[in-house]
Structure formats: C-alpha cells, structure tokens
Amino acid sequence: MGNDVFVITEHMDGKFSDVSFEMVGKAKELAPALGGQTVAVVLGSGLSANVFASDSTIYVDDANLAQFNPEAYGKVIEALVKEKSPRLVMFGWTATGMDLAAWLSARTGKPCVAYAKDLCIENNTLIVNSQVYGGKMIAEVAPEGDMAIVAVLAGSFPAEAGQGSTTATQAASPVALDGLKIKFVEAIKPAGGDVDITAQTKLVSIGRGIGGKENVELAEELAEKLGATVSASRPVVDAGWLPRTRQVGKSGLKVKPKLYLMLGISGAPEHLEGMKSAELIIAVNTDKKAPIFNVAHYGATADLFEVAEAMLELL
Amino acid sequence: MKIAVPIKFVPDLVEELTIDPNGTALDTSWLRLIINEFDDHAVEQAILLKERGGGEVTVVAAEAEGVDDFLYTAAAKGADHLIKLTGDFGSGMNSHAAARALADLLKDSKPDLILTGVQAHNDLDGAVGPLLAELLDMPYVGYVAGVSSTNDKAIARKEYPGGIIAEMEIKLPAVLGIQAAEQPPRYVAYNRIRQVMGTSKIEERTITALDLSGGVTASRMFQPESSQRATILEGSPEEVADQMVGILKELGML
Numbered sequence: 001m002g003n004d005v006f007v008i009t010e011h012m013d014g015k016f017s018d019v020s021f022e023m024v025g026k027a028k029e030l031a032p033a034l035g036g037q038t039v040a041v042v043l044g045s046g047l048s049a050n051v052f053a054s055d056s057t058i059y060v061d062d063a064n065l066a067q068f069n070p071e072a073y074g075k076v077i078e079a080l081v082k083e084k085s086p087r088l089v090m091f092g093w094t095a096t097g098m099d100l101a102a103w104l105s106a107r108t109g110k111p112c113v114a115y116a117k118d119l120c121i122e123n124n125t126l127i128v129n130s131q132v133y134g135g136k137m138i139a140e141v142a143p144e145g146d147m148a149i150v151a152v153l154a155g156s157f158p159a160e161a162g163q164g165s166t167t168a169t170q171a172a173s174p175v176a177l178d179g180l181k182i183k184f185v186e187a188i189k190p191a192g193g194d195v196d197i198t199a200q201t202k203l204v205s206i207g208r209g210i211g212g213k214e215n216v217e218l219a220e221e222l223a224e225k226l227g228a229t230v231s232a233s234r235p236v237v238d239a240g241w242l243p244r245t246r247q248v249g250k251s252g253l254k255v256k257p258k259l260y261l262m263l264g265i266s267g268a269p270e271h272l273e274g275m276k277s278a279e280l281i282i283a284v285n286t287d288k289k290a291p292i293f294n295v296a297h298y299g300a301t302a303d304l305f306e307v308a309e310a311m312l313e314l315l
Numbered sequence: 316m317k318i319a320v321p322i323k324f325v326p327d328l329v330e331e332l333t334i335d336p337n338g339t340a341l342d343t344s345w346l347r348l349i350i351n352e353f354d355d356h357a358v359e360q361a362i363l364l365k366e367r368g369g370g371e372v373t374v375v376a377a378e379a380e381g382v383d384d385f386l387y388t389a390a391a392k393g394a395d396h397l398i399k400l401t402g403d404f405g406s407g408m409n410s411h412a413a414a415r416a417l418a419d420l421l422k423d424s425k426p427d428l429i430l431t432g433v434q435a436h437n438d439l440d441g442a443v444g445p446l447l448a449e450l451l452d453m454p455y456v457g458y459v460a461g462v463s464s465t466n467d468k469a470i471a472r473k474e475y476p477g478g479i480i481a482e483m484e485i486k487l488p489a490v491l492g493i494q495a496a497e498q499p500p501r502y503v504a505y506n507r508i509r510q511v512m513g514t515s516k517i518e519e520r521t522i523t524a525l526d527l528s529g530g531v532t533a534s535r536m537f538q539p540e541s542s543q544r545a546t547i548l549e550g551s552p553e554e555v556a557d558q559m560v561g562i563l564k565e566l567g568m569l
Contacts, residue, residue, distance in 0.1 A: 069483075070454070070457070071454050095475050098442060103445035103446070105446065106411070111529055112529065113531050131539070132439055137539070138536065139535075181486040183483065188482065238356070238495040238499060251458065287329065293547070294545070297545060298545055300547065300548040302552050308556075311556040315560065
C-alpha cells in the first residue's frame with residue numbers, strides 16, 4: 001500500500017471551493033510524516049486545475065463529471081483509490097463530500113471518520129479530532145488499517161497553504177460512465193428580490209431559541225434600531241420562520257459583517273462555517289456551555305427576549 | 316410506491332453532556348434522547364410524497380427511550396408501518412452497524428425509495444444514508460430539500476452553499492439524504508396520537524449481532540478547549556443589554 005494523501009477537491013461554476021485548498025494545505029503537513037506525497041484529485045470538465053500546492057494533481061476530465069454527480073464521482077474515486085492505494089483520502093464534510101465519504105467506506109471496507117476538525121501524525125499513526133455533538137465534544141480517533149477516509153469540516157485550516165500552481169496531469173476516466181442511475185438536470189440559482197445578507201455590515205442573527213415565527217418581529221425591531229438586517233441559522237429557515245435567503249452557514253451563505261449579534265444560536269459547526277470571520281460577534285444564549293461562546297467575542301448567558309427588549313429600551 | 320424511513324434518536328444538545336469515566340464516550344446514564352431533526356424532516360417528506368402520489372410509508376427505528384412515542388406520532392401523521400429494531404446495543408451502535416442492520420431488514424421488503432436524515436451530530440463514522448445505499452446497491456443523493464417522484468424515478472433538489480439547488484433525476488430504487496422537507500414537520504395533536512396507539516402496532520425485529528466494522532471508536536473524548544473564549548457579560552438582562560449597547564457605541568457601531 002502507498003503512503004500518499006489524496007485530497008478530493010470540490011468546485012462549482014469552475015471555481016474551487018476554499019475547503020479544497022484548506023485540505024491540500026493540511027495534507028502537505030501530513031504526507032511527509034507518512035512518507036508519501038500530497039495528491040490533489042480533481043474531477044470535472046474544462047477546468048483550470050493548476051491551482052494547488054500539491055506534489056501532484058490528478059485531473060480526470062470527462063463530460064459526465066462537469067457537474068457533481070455522486071454516482072459518477074464515486075465510481076471514479078473508487079477506481080483511483082483502488083489503483084493508487086493512498087494511505088489517507090480526504091473529503092470535505094460538505095454537500096458533496098458527505099455523499100461520497102461514507103459510501104467509499106462501505107465500498108472499500110476502509111474506516112471513515114466524519115466531522116474532522118484536525119488531523120495529525122503521531123508515531124506514524126494518523127490521529128483525527130472530530131467535532132461531534134454539534135461542536136460540544138471532540139472525539140479523538142485513530143482509524144485502523146492501511147487506508148483511512150476522513151471527511152473534514154470546512155474552515156478548519158488556512159486555505160493559503162494549499163494554493164499553488166502544480167501542473168495537473170490530465171487523465172481520461174478510469175471507468176465507463178454510461179448507464180448512470182443519477183442524472184444532473186439543472187442548477188437553480190436563488191431568486192433575487194430579498195436583501196443580500198452577505199452585503200450587510202450588521203446582522204442580528206436568530207436561532208432556534210427564538211422559539212417561533214411570532215417572535216421574529218422582536219429581532220426585526222432590534223435590527224432596525226441597530227441599522228442591521230435579520231439573518232438566521234438553518235433551523236429557523238427550515239421551520240419557515242424566515243426565507244432561505246437569510247440563512248447563514250454551511251448550506252446557506254457565508255457572511256463577514258462588522259457586527260454579528262446572535263440571539264439563541266448555539267453555534268453548531270455548520271453555522272460557524274458561515275460567520276466566524278465576522279469582526280465583532282456577540283452571542284446571547286441560555287446554555288452557558290453553548291459552543292458559540294468559544295467563538296464569540298462577547299457573550300451573555302441570558303434569556304434572549306429579556307436582553308433584546310432591554311436593548312430596545314436603550315436604543 | 317413503498318417508502319422506508321430509517322430514523323434514529325440522538326442526545327439532546329440542549330442538555331448538559333458529560334463524559335463517561337473511561338473518557339471515551341458520553342455518559343449515557345442521564346442522557347436525554349430526541350429524534351435526529353433531519354430524520355424528522357425525512358418522515359415529513361415521506362408523508363408528503365404519500366399524500367401526493369399514494370403509497371406506503373414504513374418508519375424504522377432502533378430501540379431507545381422515546382422511540383415508541385415517535386413511531387406512534389409518525390403513524391398519526393400517516394405512516395403505515397412501524398418497525399423497531401431491538402437487541403443488545405450495549406457495545407454501541409455506529410453508522411456502519413446501523414446501515415448493515417437496515418440493509419438486512421430492507422433487502423426483503425424492497426422499498427422504492429429510502430429517505431433518511433442527511434446526517435446526525437453523532438455520526439462519527441459518516442452518515443447512514445450513503446452506507447445503506449452502497450450495501451443495497453442503490454444510488455444515493457444527499458443534502459436534499461424537496462423530492463418529487465413518479466413510478467420509476469425521483470427528482471431530488473440537492474442544496475449547495477449560497478442557496479444554489481441542483482436538480483437530480485434518480486432511477487429508483489434509491490436512497491436520499493434529507494436536509495429539509497418541503498414544509499416543517501407537521502404537528503399532530505396528542506389525542507390523535509392516542510387514537511393511533513390503539514390501532515397501530517409496532518413490529519419488533521431483533522438484531523442478533525451488530526457488525527461495527529468500518530466504523531471507528533473514539534480513543535478519547537473531551538470538551539473543546541478554545542484559545543478564544545468570549546468575554547462574558549454578567550448581570551441582569553438589563554445590565555447585559557446596557558453593556559452591549561456600551562460596546563457597540565465604543566466601537567462606533569451606533
């Protein structure tokens with residue numbers, strides 16, 4: 001078996017996502033300790049793939065891979081992994097990587113670790129720290145065997161270390177991609193019309209703690225007084241209390257406002273991905289152990305309604 | 316159309332989590348469990364599909380405190396069959412073992428569509444959906460918010476960051492990982508659930524041996540230490556609000 005580190009990269013509209021560079025950067029730390037090389041793996045069509053600081057880049061160019069298709073991508077990655085026997089395969093724990101990591105584990109019989117926040121090599125053993133239970137606990141895992149599949153949370157490492165200009169080696173698909181059961185039909189961009197929360201300098205962001213649609217008004221009042229816009233974590237949007245255009249986080253939008261005032265958001269990793277670079281983060285949550293207090297600059301363990309109403313009195 | 320919905324119960328994160336004396340897992344003695352919210356959405360999506368196109372919905376859950384109530388609630392919403400997996404899960408259930416047990420159960424009943432939550436916050440070894448799909452040799456698409464279906468195919472709306480949606484056409488049978496149903500999980504009145512308790516039956520299936528291979532075990536579990544910890548504003552809500560406004564003014568944000 002080999003000792004290389006494979007990084008399965010991701011892209012949309014011809015642009016590689018940050019997590020791809022983040023993983024390549026991390027892989028460059030790990031590969032020498034394992035006695036292997038960092039290999040960026042690109043699946044797509046018509047891409048400029050000479051963008052990574054990897055030792056090498058494999059670029060499988062096929063029209064069937066132009067858009068993400070879990071079945072086609074899975075088949076190609078499986079073939080590459082079987083042929084090259086890497087020591088470690090890194091995916092993003094993202095909308096695309098999540099479809100593939102566990103599938104590849106079942107397919108190859110190799111262990112899979114999800115929610116990875118950090119990886120290191122100690123005495124030639126791979127150690128993974130995973131952020132489970134919504135970020136409230138870290139599980140330290142040493143996956144056994146000659147190959148491990150690790151799915152990494154976006155935003156865990158700096159992206160710069162993975163950026164480079166390694167010339168990609170283009171290859172045809174190692175497997176036939178006809179007769180697929182999954183067909184990409186079309187990509188639908190979000191309808192405009194609502195405010196663009198990524199363009200706002202101040203956001204009042206509400207989470208599950210807001211309790212119900214009838215309470216959104218309080219957040220809106222506070223936002224208005226602060227010259228801010230209301231955004232939300234995923235549960236609020238899933239519950240239909242605010243439109244999807246207001247969602248911050250992994251499946252929503254990435255924001256970087258000057259002020260991010262959080263009411264009733266515990267700070268699950270999925271949410272942190274979308275807002276942790278905000279300049280000033282203030283969090284109000286009733287749970288003093290909420291992970292958000294590890295990220296926020298200021299925090300208060302308090303009832304969000306009482307604090308919001310008291311703020312309204314002062315503004 | 317036959318739709319199966321495997322669901323699981325997970326620790327309620329609102330409660331305080333403590334680590335067991337071995338330092339490798341959560342202390343389960345006082346742990347409160349609740350439905351994995353994505354699984355709750357998967358049940359809702361299955362009921363919506365049944366309401367639109369007919370069919371039969373089977374909800375499957377591993378035994379845990381509160382599971383019976385959840386299954387009866389699913390029946391009150393419109394689920395036709397309720398299955399509870401029982402057995403000695405003392406050694407811990409991981410996603411790999413759960414997927415094998417489910418594959419074993421579902422290979423005979425041959426559902427056209429399997430909907431399950433796209434993830435759970437304790438899926439240390441990956442999500443159940445893709446594992447189950449591979450074991451049953453079915454295609455898998457996850458991060459799905461919205462499904463429509465005809466006899467032999469499903470159209471799934473897969474979500475990407477930034478609100479972009481990819482429409483995928485998938486030949487059935489297939490497994491879909493649900494991120495969100497088209498509407499929030501519906502509420503059912505308790506008296507309706509009580510009625511259903513009289514008429515529905517939870518079928519129990521015993522799992523004789525769990526195969527945990529391919530999963531991983533934590534060698535250590537600990538609470539994250541952070542180099543940065545928020546400056547905590549103390550006092551009554553009024554005092555907290557006052558300090559917040561003060562900070563915003565000081566930083567020129569007001």
